[in-house]
Amino acid sequence: MKNSFLITLIFIFLPLISIGQSGEWCGTVYPEYMFEYVEEATRNLQNGIEKSGDAYYIPVTLHNMRQNSGLGGTDIERILEMFCEIADAFEPYDMNLYLSSIEYHDNTAWTADAAIATTQFLTREKNTVNMYLFPSLTGGAGLCGYYSGNATSPGATQPMGLDVIAININGCGNRVDVLVHELGHYFGLPHTFHGFEGSGSNCGVYVVNGERVDGSNCHGVTDRICDTKPDNNASGGLNCPGGQGCLQYDRDSVAFYPDITNYMSYFDEDCQNRFTQGQQEVMRNIIENLREDLLIPPIPESIEGVTETATLVLPPEGANRPYDEVYFNWAPVPNSTHYYFEINRTENFSPSFMVENGIVEKNEYTSTILQPSLDYYWRVIPYNQVNTCNATDSQGSFSTLAWTVANEEVEGVESFDISPNPVTSGASLIIELQTTRSMNGALNVYNISGQLVHREAIDVPASSNQFMLDTQPFATGLYVVQLEFEEGMIYQKFVVQ
Numbered sequence: 001m002k003n004s005f006l007i008t009l010i011f012i013f014l015p016l017i018s019i020g021q022s023g024e025w026c027g028t029v030y031p032e033y034m035f036e037y038v039e040e041a042t043r044n045l046q047n048g049i050e051k052s053g054d055a056y057y058i059p060v061t062l063h064n065m066r067q068n069s070g071l072g073g074t075d076i077e078r079i080l081e082m083f084c085e086i087a088d089a090f091e092p093y094d095m096n097l098y099l100s101s102i103e104y105h106d107n108t109a110w111t112a113d114a115a116i117a118t119t120q121f122l123t124r125e126k127n128t129v130n131m132y133l134f135p136s137l138t139g140g141a142g143l144c145g146y147y148s149g150n151a152t153s154p155g156a157t158q159p160m161g162l163d164v165i166a167i168n169i170n171g172c173g174n175r176v177d178v179l180v181h182e183l184g185h186y187f188g189l190p191h192t193f194h195g196f197e198g199s200g201s202n203c204g205v206y207v208v209n210g211e212r213v214d215g216s217n218c219h220g221v222t223d224r225i226c227d228t229k230p231d232n233n234a235s236g237g238l239n240c241p242g243g244q245g246c247l248q249y250d251r252d253s254v255a256f257y258p259d260i261t262n263y264m265s266y267f268d269e270d271c272q273n274r275f276t277q278g279q280q281e282v283m284r285n286i287i288e289n290l291r292e293d294l295l296i297p298p299i300p301e302s303i304e305g306v307t308e309t310a311t312l313v314l315p316p317e318g319a320n321r322p323y324d325e326v327y328f329n330w331a332p333v334p335n336s337t338h339y340y341f342e343i344n345r346t347e348n349f350s351p352s353f354m355v356e357n358g359i360v361e362k363n364e365y366t367s368t369i370l371q372p373s374l375d376y377y378w379r380v381i382p383y384n385q386v387n388t389c390n391a392t393d394s395q396g397s398f399s400t401l402a403w404t405v406a407n408e409e410v411e412g413v414e415s416f417d418i419s420p421n422p423v424t425s426g427a428s429l430i431i432e433l434q435t436t437r438s439m440n441g442a443l444n445v446y447n448i449s450g451q452l453v454h455r456e457a458i459d460v461p462a463s464s465n466q467f468m469l470d471t472q473p474f475a476t477g478l479y480v481v482q483l484e485f486e487e488g489m490i491y492q493k494f495v496v497q
């Protein structure tokens with residue numbers, strides 16, 4: 001009987017290898033030494049010893065890997081939504097993940113995960129889980145992600161090694177089950193089909209070294225966790241066939257269906273939604289023995305999620321601003337500890353036209369890199385580290401003027417002052433100019449839209465000079481008075497009220 005299964009195995013097994021590799025897979029090589037902790041937790045659970053139900057608070061740093069230009073990374077709204085989903089996945093196991101930080105790395109060379117050995121030494125944060133979001137992985141489009149521990153040197157005694165998670169964010173890594181799966185590896189879990197990696201689906205075939213359905217050899221084979229069902233499927237991309245996975249056979253040829261809901265299996269996202277208690281105990285054992293560093297940072301304040309959007313204040317919608325220095329602010333949003341801020345050239349915030357972005361903790365930002373006479377769009381997304389769900393943006397627009405806020409150094413000009421400011425409509429604005437030599441030029445006044453509303457020639461000797469500007473013709477509002485000389489231009493803003 002077994003011989004015939006063996007023959008079937010040979011014929012079916014070989015073609016399936018290519019399916020396993022061209023489908024979706026995980027590149028984690030599970031370090032053998034970790035089984036020590038798996039087996040300890042499994043024995044303890046069978047002897048009725050469970051880890052305490054204390055809640056763990058686990059900080060996670062997400063590294064957004066982008067090109068030099070800032071392109072190619074992961075959209076902030078997706079990052080926040082994704083983090084919300086993975087935190088929800090671990091919460092039932094008393095593992096409260098919180099977003100320690102989102103770090104942007106704009107370095108094209110680092111967008112190849114092959115550089116991760118270099119990258120991680122420069123960017124890895126201590127006392128947090130480090131998860132790198134790559135635009136692609138060098139293993140190919142089907143490679144979803146991996147945990148890189150000391151995996152390639154099973155005999156090595158130094159635990160952890162690189163100790164980072166790499167995610168292919170544009171492939172299957174854009175799915176929460178992949179992220180949860182790789183975090184499962186990070187917290188010490190092997191695949192439910194451990195040992196069958198690279199061998200295809202193993203559906204419908206007898207395997208010589210599988211786990212028995214009756215669990216009698218659960219300590220020695222596959223994941224060595226006794227409350228996970230046997231599973232021999234190592235082929236990614238199986239979409240919950242029939243809602244129960246493919247029919248498999250254990251080493252005694254007993255037919256069974258695997259647990260397609262387990263995060264550490266290779267069944268797809270629609271199926272996966274849980275860890276077993278045995279897996280929970282393993283993760284807790286690993287955290288307490290190998291990852292105490294994660295428990296060092298102070299527990300973040302428990303706060304509700306952000307439910308409101310930001311009310312944008314400055315610049316007012318559609319306003320014009322001197323291009324060299326634009327100040328932004330918005331009303332503080334309840335429960336928010338961080339704000340994502342972005343300036344873009346397009347109304348739909350296309351990543352290709354992103355001008356500037358980042359994370360700020362205060363409800364303000366000043367940009368000094370904008371170009372003159374352009375239309376811009378800006379947006380703010382409030383969130384907090386504990387609950388990143390429902391993060392929604394507020395959007396505004398503004399234009400830049402041709403002039404700067406900062407006065408140039410103009411040779412020969414010692415000081416330039418205006419008063420009173422604001423000036424009452426109809427009163428005179430007094431312009432005082434101290435010069436060290438005689439200069440010829442023009443006095444210009446622009447309104448907030450950048451239109452020239454007044455111009456007169458000026459001729460100043462080397463001394464204290466005073467001009468009176470009649471504000472009668474000007475409507476109330478913000479103006480800029482500009483003194484234009486051959487040597488350069490200087491400005492002052494004033495308000496007519």
Ligand SMILES: [Zn+2]
Pocket residue numbers: 026027028181182185191
């Ligand atoms: Zn895996």
